[in-house]
Each structure stands twice: as C-alpha cells, then as structure tokens.
Amino acid sequence: MTPAPRLRVLAAMSGGVDSAVAAARAAEAGHDVTGVHLALSANPQSFRTGARGCCTIEDSRDARRAADVIGIPFYIWDMAERFRAEVVDDFVAEYRAGRTPNPCLRCNEKIKFAALLDKALALGFDAVCTGHYATIVTGPDGRRELHRASDQAKDQSYVLGVLDERQLGHALFPLGDTLTTKDEIRAEAERRGLAVAAKPDSHDICFIADGDTRGFLANRLGTAEGDILDEDGNRVGSHDGATGFTIGQRKGLRIGRPAPDGRPRYVLDISPVNNTVTVGPAEALEIAELTAIRPRWCGTPPTGPGAYTAQLRAHGEEVPVTAEAEGDELRVRFERPVRGVAPGQAVVLYDGTRVVGSGTIAATTRARAGATG
Amino acid sequence: MPYLDHAATTPMLPEAIAAMTEQLGLVGNASALHAAGRRARRTVEEGRERIAAALGARPGEVVFTSGGTEADNLAVKGLYWARRDADPRRVRVLACPVEHHAVLDPVHWLADHEGAVVEWLPVDTVGRVHPDALREAIERDPDDVALVTVMWANNEIGTVQPVAELAAVAARHGIPLHSDAVQAFGQIPVDFAASGVAALTVSGHKVGGPPGIGALLLGRDWTPTPVLHGGGQERDVRSGTLDVPAVAGFAAAADLAAARREEFARDIGTLRDELIDAVRTAVPDAVLNGDPDPAGRLPANANFAFPGCEGDSLLLLLDAAGIECSTGSACTAGIAQPSHVVLATGADPDLARGTLRFSLGHTSVREDVKALAEVIGPAVERARGAGLS
Numbered sequence: 001m002t003p004a005p006r007l008r009v010l011a012a013m014s015g016g017v018d019s020a021v022a023a024a025r026a027a028e029a030g031h032d033v034t035g036v037h038l039a040l041s042a043n044p045q046s047f048r049t050g051a052r053g054c055c056t057i058e059d060s061r062d063a064r065r066a067a068d069v070i071g072i073p074f075y076i077w078d079m080a081e082r083f084r085a086e087v088v089d090d091f092v093a094e095y096r097a098g099r100t101p102n103p104c105l106r107c108n109e110k111i112k113f114a115a116l117l118d119k120a121l122a123l124g125f126d127a128v129c130t131g132h133y134a135t136i137v138t139g140p141d142g143r144r145e146l147h148r149a150s151d152q153a154k155d156q157s158y159v160l161g162v163l164d165e166r167q168l169g170h171a172l173f174p175l176g177d178t179l180t181t182k183d184e185i186r187a188e189a190e191r192r193g194l195a196v197a198a199k200p201d202s203h204d205i206c207f208i209a210d211g212d213t214r215g216f217l218a219n220r221l222g223t224a225e226g227d228i229l230d231e232d233g234n235r236v237g238s239h240d241g242a243t244g245f246t247i248g249q250r251k252g253l254r255i256g257r258p259a260p261d262g263r264p265r266y267v268l269d270i271s272p273v274n275n276t277v278t279v280g281p282a283e284a285l286e287i288a289e290l291t292a293i294r295p296r297w298c299g300t301p302p303t304g305p306g307a308y309t310a311q312l313r314a315h316g317e318e319v320p321v322t323a324e325a326e327g328d329e330l331r332v333r334f335e336r337p338v339r340g341v342a343p344g345q346a347v348v349l350y351d352g353t354r355v356v357g358s359g360t361i362a363a364t365t366r367a368r369a370g371a372t373g
Numbered sequence: 374m375p376y377l378d379h380a381a382t383t384p385m386l387p388e389a390i391a392a393m394t395e396q397l398g399l400v401g402n403a404s405a406l407h408a409a410g411r412r413a414r415r416t417v418e419e420g421r422e423r424i425a426a427a428l429g430a431r432p433g434e435v436v437f438t439s440g441g442t443e444a445d446n447l448a449v450k451g452l453y454w455a456r457r458d459a460d461p462r463r464v465r466v467l468a469c470p471v472e473h474h475a476v477l478d479p480v481h482w483l484a485d486h487e488g489a490v491v492e493w494l495p496v497d498t499v500g501r502v503h504p505d506a507l508r509e510a511i512e513r514d515p516d517d518v519a520l521v522t523v524m525w526a527n528n529e530i531g532t533v534q535p536v537a538e539l540a541a542v543a544a545r546h547g548i549p550l551h552s553d554a555v556q557a558f559g560q561i562p563v564d565f566a567a568s569g570v571a572a573l574t575v576s577g578h579k580v581g582g583p584p585g586i587g588a589l590l591l592g593r594d595w596t597p598t599p600v601l602h603g604g605g606q607e608r609d610v611r612s613g614t615l616d617v618p619a620v621a622g623f624a625a626a627a628d629l630a631a632a633r634r635e636e637f638a639r640d641i642g643t644l645r646d647e648l649i650d651a652v653r654t655a656v657p658d659a660v661l662n663g664d665p666d667p668a669g670r671l672p673a674n675a676n677f678a679f680p681g682c683e684g685d686s687l688l689l690l691l692d693a694a695g696i697e698c699s700t701g702s703a704c705t706a707g708i709a710q711p712s713h714v715v716l717a718t719g720a721d722p723d724l725a726r727g728t729l730r731f732s733l734g735h736t737s738v739r740e741d742v743k744a745l746a747e748v749i750g751p752a753v754e755r756a757r758g759a760g761l762s
Contacts, residue, residue: 034689034693073689073692073693075685075688075689076709077685078709119686119759119760122755122758122759122760123686123689123690123755123756123758123759124690124693124755
C-alpha cells in the first residue's frame with residue numbers, strides 16, 4: 001500500500017472535541033495542517049463586546065489551545081458577514097415562509113465547503129478537514145464518494161449531503177472511520193492532551209446559543225396571535241406566531257380542548273400568510289410522496305427512477321424510496337407512508353452507505369388525501 | 374526562522390538575562406528594613422538610576438510598573454483624575470488617534486465612565502500631530518483640558534511625533550503631556566528632561582529586557598491618582614512589591630539600549646531600507662505606510678499596505694514560509710480588523726486591511742531580509758487570489 005500523499009490541510013476548528021481530534025489525526029497522518037476557527041456570529045453570549053468588536057472568547061480560545069497542543073498554526077477568520085447572509089438570514093426567511101430549514105446543511109454547502117474551501121484553495125491548501133462523522137472513499141471508477149460513517153450511530157453524512165464532487169474532492173473527515181463511542185473520542189482527546197476532552201457537546205444550532213429557537217425567531221419575525229385550526233377549519237386554540245412551528249410538532253401546542261377522539265394532535269400545516277396552524281391526528285401526517293428542489297449530487301446525477309433509501313432528518317431513520325430527478329426537481333415516492341415531513345428540511349438519498357444526493361423538501365403529498373406544504 | 378516582529382517583543386539581551394538570573398536566587402523585599410531588604414533595595418535603586426540615566430531623567434522620576442500598559446493607564450487615568458479633582462472644569466482629554474490601545478482604551482474608558490470629553494487631534498497622512506493643531510485645540514479653552522497624550526513614535530507605522538514641540542505648547546498652559554515612548558526608546562533619542570513631557574512610558578521587553586516590567590517617568594510636579602492602591606511603594610502613586618530581578622534585567626537592557634542606540638539606529642536603518650527596497654522590488658504596488666523620510670520614522674520599522682490582500686492571509690502564507698511578522702498591534706487572539714492607525718492617516722479601508730508590519734531588532738541580519746524578499750512576491754500574489762472576504 002502506498003502511503004497517503006502529504007496534503008496541505010486547513011482544519012476547521014470549532015473549539016469542540018470532534019474537530020480538535022480530527023485536526024490532530026490529520027496532523028498525525030503526516031499532513032501539513034493549519035487550524036482555523038471561523039468567527040461566525042456576532043452573538044453577545046460568545047463574543048466579547050466592545051469598541052473593537054473582536055475576539056471570540058471561549059470557543060476560539062479552546063480551538064487555539066487545541067491547535068497549540070497539536071503543534072499547528074492557528075488563525076481566526078471572520079466569516080460572520082457571509083454566515084449571516086447565507087445561513088442566518090436564510091434560516092429566518094425559511095421560517096417566515098412556514099418551512100423548517102436545516103442550517104447545518106446550508107453552512108456546509110455555503111460556508112465550510114464554499115467560502116472557507118475557496119479561500120483555502122486560493123491560499124494553496126489542498127483540503128478542508130472537519131470533525132464530521134462521515135467517510136470518503138474512492139469508488140470503482142476512481143471518483144470520490146461520500147459514505148456514512150463506519151459507526152452508524154454517529155453518522156453525520158446527512159448534513160454533508162449537499163456537497164458536490166468537487167467539494168468532496170477537497171474534504172477530509174478523519175473521524176469517519178471511527179468505530180468508537182463519543183466517550184472514546186473524548187478519551188483520545190485526553191490522551192492527546194487536548195483540554196477540550198471534557199467539553200460538553202454544542203447545541204444543534206450554533207448561532208442560537210441558548211437553544212431557544214422560538215425565542216430567536218420571535219425576536220426577528222415578531223409575534224402575532226393567530227388561530228390553531230383543526231382539519232375542518234374549526235378554531236381549536238391560539239398561538240403567538242405561526243412561524244415557530246414545525247410540521248409534525250406535538251408539544252407546545254397548548255390546545256385546551258381535547259380532540260373529539262381524545263388522541264394527540266400534531267401540526268399538519270403552517271400558513272404564515274393567514275398566521276394559522278392546522279393540527280390533526282397522526283395519520284394525517286402520513287405522506288406518500290414529496291418533491292424536493294435545489295437537488296445537489298455527490299457525484300454523477302442518477303438517470304431515470306431508481307430505488308434508494310432516504311433520510312429526512314438529521315437523526316432520522318432510513319426509509320426505502322423510489323426517486324427520480326426531473327430537471328431542477330427531485331421526486332421521491334415512499335414505499336410505505338412516512339410521518340412528519342417538514343418542507344424546508346433536506347431529503348438525503350442513499351444507495352447502501354453511499355450518499356447519492358439531496359434536495360430541499362418543497363411539497364409533500366399526503367397518503368390519505370390532498371396535498372400539503 | 375526570520376523574526377521580523379521585534380516591535381512586538383525582542384529577544385532578551387544576554388546581559389539582561391545574566392543580571393536577572395543573578396537576582397532570582399536571592400531573597401529580599403525592597404521595602405524591608407533588614408539586610409536582605411537593604412540588598413534588594415540597593416539593586417532596585419541602582420536599576421532606577423541606570424534607567425533614569427538612559428532616559429535623561431532623575432532617579433526619583435522613575436516609577437516602576439508591570440509594563441507599558443500599566444504605565445499608560447496610570448498616566449492617562451491618574452492624571453485625568455488628579456487634574457479633574459483639582460479643578461472640575463478639567464474634563465477635556467486631547468489624544469492622538471494613532472495611539473496604542475493601551476492609551477486609546479483608557480481614554481475611551483474615561484469618556485464612558487468618568488465624564489471625559491475626548492478630542493482627537495488631527496493627524497496628517499503619515500499619522501503626525503502638528504503643534505499648531507494642539508495649540509488650536511488647547512486655546513479654545515485652556516482651562517478645561519485635563520491632559521494631552523501623544524505617543525513618541527507609532528508602534529505600527531513608526532511615525533515619530535514632534536513631542537518636545539507638543540509638550541512646549543501644553544506646558545505654556547500648565548497642561549501635562551504624556552507620551553508613550555515604548556517603541557521609541559532605544560531607536561531614537563528619548564530625553565525626558567529635555568522633552569518637557571510630564572510623563573513618559575517605557576517597557577522592558579521592547580528593549581531586550583524582561584517582559585512584565587516597565588516604567589512611567591513622571592515629573593516631580595505631577596501626582597496622578599493611583600490606579601493600584603496598596604503599600605504605596607512607588608512614590609505613593611503605584612503599589613506592589615517591586616520585582617527585583619525584573620528591575621535588574623530591565624536596567625541592564627536600558628543601559629545598553631541607550632549606549633548602543635546610535636550604532637543600532639544606523640545599522641538597523643540601513644537594513645530596514647534594504648527591506649523596503651526588497652519589498653518594493655517584489656511587489657511594485659506595495660504602499661509604504663508612515664513617513665517615507667527616514668528622519669521621521671523609527672529606524673527598525675517598515676509597514677506596507679498590499680492592495681487587494683487581506684493582512685491575515687499574508688500572515689498565514691508568510692508564517693508557512695517561515696517569516697514571522699505581524700499585521701500591527703491589533704488584538705493578538707482576535708479577528709483581523711483594519712488598522713486604526715492606517716485608517717486614521719486617511720487610507721482606504723480596504724488598504725487598511727492589507728497591512729503588514731516588519732520590525733527589526735538587535736538579532737536581525739541581512740539573511741532575514743533576503744528570506745522575506747524571496748517569499749513576499751508569491752505570497753502577495755496568492756493572497757490576492759484569496760481576495761478580501
């Protein structure tokens with residue numbers, strides 16, 4: 001076996017344990033690694049405020065400490081403006097339109113493997129390395145393929161399903177082969193002397209530091225009381241802003257009156273125009289088909305309909321589908337109806353462990369009757 | 374590894390290391406009355422005398438601090454408080470916009486918390502304050518000025534200020550002028566008495582002494598309100614047990630900085646000129662920031678703006694090529710910001726983002742400049758490809 005070529009690698013270091021171990025592994029593999037921390041948000045909870053408006057505190061310090069221990073150069077790049085324009089504004093606009101976006105995919109597509117990668121390549125780097133759990137393998141035709149992580153439980157290929165072949169060609173995921181638990185990654189960090197070993201995992205949405213997505217949205221979209229309706233259009237409750245809801249949501253509806261059948265009700269539809277939220281029983285969530293837009297292919301786009309599996313949420317299960325690309329649309333038909341599919345989320349298609357591509361869910365067709373979304 | 378960041382910190386001189394390490398094994402609080410204390414006090418006072426002599430001051434005018442930042446804070450805040458307490462009308466602070474953050478931030482703080490009215494003195498395109506501008510600012514109302522602070526020479530672009538002339542303007546109205554001479558000491562003549570300034574900041578580690586020690590030279594007529602309260606060890610304006618080994622190291626370095634200054638300025642100035650030529654040859658459109666006249670800038674300083682480049686990108690590329698330099702003095706762990714100094718000279722903001730400072734020192738050799746000359750051209754070309762994000 002020939003040794004892997006020595007690459008000039010830019011390691012994105014968030015200040016967390018995964019990206020620190022990833023950078024350490026890349027360096028240990030003999031690559032020429034430089035660490036970079038992206039300053040992404042002007043969040044007062046994570047930034048020192050002041051006349052100079054600079055210096056992230058905890059996370060950038062942790063990332064720098066890790067880089068120093070690994071023994072690699074370290075820089076902070078300010079991408080807050082790009083991040084706000086490409087990720088945060090899009091996130092808010094999607095919710096405003098009644099959809100449920102996944103900002104992590106957006107960030108990978110537009111920031112980490114676009115703005116960051118482009119700058120890295122321009123500066124002479126060969127690849128960007130992150131702490132994602134996913135694997136890149138060279139396929140039988142010599143092309144780079146994105147696959148699920150060796151450990152399915154930790155797999156993060158879903159949020160990478162937006163990367164095209166060029167982006168994959170410059171990506172390095174040193175944690176993808178890890179058949180270890182998170183505790184073992186922490187143990188490895190500790191063994192390497194990385195102080196982030198015991199750092200808690202980050203929130204799902206990095207720019208909402210307290211995890212209060214509804215509060216974040218309410219601040220930007222305002223709150224306006226509106227009606228919660230049942231499927232027949234009867235008013236069954238009220239809410240203080242339709243935009244904070246997600247299709248399939250059950251908790252937090254605060255409907256006083258129980259349903260006639262006494263069964264739980266779920267959000268079926270969100271109409272920002274009328275500021276209404278429609279609720280109904282679980283079966284009404286079942287969809288048979290969806291249409292996705294903005295397809296992204298991790299390699300050659302498939303021709304004609306094909307049998308794949310699909311994943312619809314970051315930690316969702318895999319379901320068998322038939323999918324077909326038609327121009328700028330991706331039509332996905334489920335073998336068995338699935339529940340709680342929210343427009344705005346990504347559908348990622350897999351062929352075995354290989355990521356085929358993804359699209360942003362635009363419309364769904366109910367299994368029972370009528371279309372929603 | 375070519376080290377072109379001496380203005381950030383410069384290697385300790387062997388003489389300073391020897392003087393300091395000799396003290397490290399000894400015990401004695403310089404304020405104590407017993408023999409160990411007397412010995413420590415003797416070391417401190419000898420150090421004080423040597424530092425005073427190196428800077429044209431009297432020993433009693435040397436107030437030891439933990440460094441340049443503390444000395445600047447003591448001068449700016451302390452003189453403001455004392456002057457305002459003596460006459461409540463005195464709330465105006467006349468400051469120069471190209472100051473180091475150790476002066477800028479205390480000035481901002483006084484405005485935010487202590488009712489100071491800050492007036493930024495205009496600077497020209499090389500960052501220089503003109504005595505007429507100061508005269509005009511003072512004469513609008515001499516009675517409400519608490520203090521004036523203008524650095525001796527700029528840390529980023531090396532511009533030397535006409536400090537003696539400015540101090541004379543202030544002195545005519547009995548107003549104290551503080552000058553941060555951290556970068557000037559050892560490079561150009563700094564004579565405290567002759568300059569007429571009320572207070573002057575110097576730092577140990579910029580002249581080959583240890584980090585963690587500096588001094589405020591303070592005329593006997595001035596008693597700033599303390600920033601640190603405690604035992605009152607230094608003229609009752611600064612408290613804290615004196616760091617005897619650091620004083621010894623600082624004194625040894627200060628001695629040599631003064632003794633070798635002329636020779637150093639001549640040799641390092643020649644090397645600096647070669648560096649400027651080399652950069653201009655490799656990157657013809659590089660813009661030299663600061664005074665192009667060697668008489669008006671620190672001999673060890675060169676500062677360029679590289680159009681179309683992000684300073685940070687250049688730093689990364691040069692670091693990878695083994696060249697250690699800096700974008701200026703901005704916060705070291707932070708996000709690249711356009712240089713406030715270069716902005717204050719009226720430069721285009723995009724240009725202010727692409728600045729690099731190359732600063733020479735006592736260990737600099739011609740090979741350092743040659744190494745830079747080889748890599749700066751390709752680095753700038755590559756950084757331009759990455760653009761301004």
